[in-house]
Amino acid sequence: MEVDVLIVGAGPAGLSAACRLAQIAQEEQREIRICVLEKGAEVGAHILSGAVFEPTALNELFADWKERGAPLNTPVERDHLYYLSSAQRALPVPGLLAPRQMHNQGNYIISLGVLCRWLAEQAEALGVDIFPGFAAAELLFDDDDGRVVGVLTGDMGRSADGSKGDGFAPGMELRATYTLFAEGCRGHLGMELMQRFALNKNRDPQHYALGIKELWQVSPEQHHPGTVMHFTGWPLSENNALGGGFLYHLEDRQISLGLVTDLNYDNPYLNPFEEFQRMKQHPLLRDVLVDGQRIAYGARAITKGGPQSLPRMHFPGGLLIGCDAGTLNYAKIKGSHTAMKSGMLAAESVAQALAEQRLGEDLNDFAQRLRDSWLWSELHVQRNFGPAQHRFGNLWGSAYAWLDLNLARGLLPWTWHDRQADHEGMRCARPALVINYPKPDGKISFDRLSSVYLSNTNHREGQACHLLLADPELPIRDNLPQYAEPAQRYCPAAVYEVIDGKEGGAARFQINAQNCVHCKTCDIKDPAANIRWVPPEGGGGPSYPNM
DSSP: OEEEEEEEOOSHHHHHHHHHHHHHHHHTTOOOOEEEEESSSSTTTTOOOOOEEOOHHHHHHOTTHHHHTOSOOEEOOEEEEEEEOSSSOEEEOOGGGSOGGGOOTTOEEOOHHHHHHHHHHHHHHTTOEEEETOOEEEEEEOTTTOOEEEEEEOOEEEOTTSOEEEEEEOOOEEEEEEEEEOOOTTOHHHHHHHHHHTTTTTSOOOOEEEEEEEEEEOOGGGOOTTEEEEEEETTGGGGTOOEEEEEEEOSTTEEEEEEEEETTOOOTTOOHHHHHHHHTTSHHHHHHHTTOEEEEEEEEEEEOOOGGGOOOOEEBTEEEOGGGTTOOBTTTTBOHHHHHHHHHHHHHHHHHHHHTTOOSOBOTHHHHHHHTSHHHHHHHHTTTHHHHHHHHHHHHHHHHHIIIIIISTTOOSOOOOOOSOGGGGOOOTTTSOOOOOOOOOSSSOOOHHHHHHHTTOBOOTTSOOSEEESSTTHIIIIIHHHHOOTHHHHOTTOOEEEEOOSTTOOOEEEEOGGGOOOOOHHHHHOTTOOEEEOOOSTTOBOOOSOO
16 A cells, blocks of 8 residues: 555544644645554544643644534643652642642643544544554565555464464554654664664663553542642652653543652562552542542553754654654643644654655654744753752752753753663562562552553553563563562563462463553563563554543
């Protein structure tokens, strides 16, 4: 199948690119064939975010979004920030002392998955073809000049040994003049493109966090639509880890809450899932949840390195956009509006190239277009926020951010760097503090398997494992004695287990790939960089209804 523009990923970046490109085609009365591939069973199935949404980019994309029925139903009415100093105490941070980019006036509490479904409707109404349930498995390159010319979708119906099973269907080549990669955080094709075209040369290593989220329905007495609460400090501070929590009140007595754990932590015994369960026991959260019901669960890694880690986003035949590159504003804890803007800028670059009959070129004009936009200005202003957190911790790092963002307006003449990749900071297990987590109570705190059940994750039985080990013996030979095999703990879906040998038998490393929620944490945090995530059959993975 041949198209003019192929977009890999139906998230906010990919769908915004598709919509903007189709708008330009209509405005200029020309035909541009646009195709969007989505590995989830439907648009939004793999989308997970907080989410407090800033409508800046949406205002530009669809000025009449209210009339079109965009699902922005809950404006932010109250904005609170707390420092959790212990398991019982919470210190409110006055608004004047919070970094100005964390203020949420004019924003909305939304489900990003629902917004993406709405964006898909707008794209299809503009003539865009969207194909959910198809995973882009491999890159296609031109034999002569090496430019990207599309992707190959994964085969369907292969057995675990690679043979053709019942219902086998081969992958399809989708060829395009230009291909936009909007896979989200740690896209496997994006990582291959960075290596092939040296896109991250002279950049800082990318940095990540793991976001774990639950959706609850709470009692009417505890529900206050439009309320935004952010937390930092306990419980992560007890183990010298960075990050923070959130609790947002949506409509219909629903709240979303979660914990974002910076993946630069050094203790191999730390378990982000268990830290989240502990956080919910704090009175500030427990009082909200006590008579409620948990209705959904999910997890996703977050790209948060800032402009110092942003790769070159253009290469012959295509562009990286959104979190595939790393456009999140970490000081705001928001990336949807920046991802959308990157997609819109990409659409404008591609449309101009097609109009000028520049086919399959390196769209290096995109770099200047990006630098001339509010997106680049926004990222540049907050460039030192993440490195300050890594240098000074959440408390003093936030104090620096207040001086930098509120007083200096991000204009201080220096840029800090963090050149240690997240997986390189993990200490050996022997000197590390063993953390004994409490058992779940089944009311506020839960185990991982019951949580994964609420993610609706599913993969066809009998297919090849999509979690690849460069060295299959390493987890037991090296990681187990040196790091107590941390994959058992950093995975929020209980995918990885060490099975103790019985009666003197050898221990073995077990991968429960059926549980995988596609968060990509293992691809990021494994201390030996031994695990590689690749897409399973299209349609597999979680199925989030409104996360």
